[in-house]
Amino acid sequence: GENVEQHPSTLSVQEGDSAVIKCTYSDSASNYFPWYKQELGKRPQLIIDIRSNVGEKKDQRIAVTLNKTAKHFSLHITETQPEDSAVYFCAASTGAGNKLTFGGGTRVLVKP
C-alpha cells in the first residue's frame, strides 16, 4: 500500500519568515495530494490540495508543489503569522474511494 513520509516533524520559524514542509510518497498511482492543518483538539481542516496533472498551486500565502517523477510534494507558507502555528499533515490518495494515507505530521511553531 501507499506510504507517506513527512519532514520535518517539528519546525520553528520567526514570524514573517517562510516555512517549508516536504512529503514523499511511494505509490506512483497516487493522484491527489491534500494538506491539512490541525489545531490542538480540533479536526483536520483542508488548506490546499493538488492533483497529479498540476505542478504547482497557490492560495494567498500558501502554495503546494508536486514532483511526480521524484514522488514528492511540498507545502510552502510565506509571511508566517502566529495563527499559522498548528500541526500540518500531508496525505496522498490513488483516488480509489478517495482513501487518504497521511504523513506523520509537522508541528509548526511561529514565534512572534
Add this chain to the structure above:
Amino acid sequence: NAGVTQTPKFRVLKTGQSMTLLCAQDMNHEYMYWYRQDPGMGLRLIHYSVGEGTTAKGEVPDGYNVSRLKKQNFLLGLESAAPSQTSVYFCASSYSPDSSENTIYFGEGSWLTVV
C-alpha cells in the same frame, strides 16, 4: 448543513466492554471513513465505505467492525475494547455525485479512553 457529526464526543470504557461510535453526514456523500489518531501521529484508516451497504478494511482494521446500512450513517463498533484502542477517532466523508466534488470532510472527533 451540519457536515459530519460524530457521537459521542467523549467516552471512557473498561477493558472488554463494547461500544459503537456513530457518524452522520448530510452532504449526500458516497464515501465514508473511520480514522484513528494517536498522540503525535498522523491519521490511520480503520475502515471505509464507498456506498450504502458496502464496507472495506483500511490500514488498521483489527478489533473494529463497521456498518453502513444508510447512506448518511457509518457506524464503528468495538466488540471488546482494549487499552490499545485508546485514541481519537475521526469520521470523514467525501464525494457527492451531484457536484463531483472530492474534498474529504472530517467530523470533530471522538475521544475514547479504555482503562
